[in-house]
Amino acid sequence: MSPALFVFFLLAALAVIGALSLILQKHPIHSALSLIVVMVSLAGLYLLLGAEFVAAVQIIVYGGAIMVLFVFVIMLLNASAEEHTDFSKLAKFGGLPLALALTGLLAAAMIHDGGSVSNSGGTDITLASTSGISMMLFSTFVYPFELTSFLILVAIMGALVLAQREKKT
């Protein structure tokens, strides 16, 4: 087994265990920490794929900003362990096969459509992926890039409006 394959299986196992732990943990703060494990191992997989900029952004934005926001809200609302409620009979027996069917169908569709794609005349992306991304971001994708700044502005205003206390009139 080559070293790359070994690292892949290590990180993949870590990601799947983290995702399972997200489901099995009862307390939201434990679920949040499991999700951080998934995100960090995904950042490692991005490094393995030669996407070092995406890996750094994954750690900084997902592992840092978004998850801190989640943990902050969990603490703010003083969330306790979730109450257990019964599922319907249909969900109890049909849920697992349906979930497996969804996973299998997704994997089959993606592999069928693109699993056999080869490096078709593209450049070697492992060498200059960060400079390549910046070139594309500010030439081909410059309008979407500018729109994202507008989106974030709107999101900030929306979050402020939603979270502020109602004025007593």
Added chain:
Amino acid sequence: MVPTQYYLILSAILFGLGAVAFVVKRNIITIFMSIELMLNAVNLAFVAFSQAKGKLDGQVFVLFVIVVAAAEAAVGLGIIILTARNRRSLNIERVDLLKL
């Protein structure tokens, strides 16, 4: 060199687990976290395809997905705070205004 198929299978597994968590969990915050898990699974597929095709479009798209996820987290958590304040509970079963 890891085959692209392995990444795609892992991506599908993570998406499936995220979908299961979305349905199974009863806490609004955890449900929101499972959406993030599904977004991450899709990002992995994007980067895997980007590497397989030797083009960077997939990685640029992942950056946009991350930006949208950040905006979504900000607004979504604002909504969660508002719901928790009105319902005095984080249980999704209590949020049933639209239920018949």
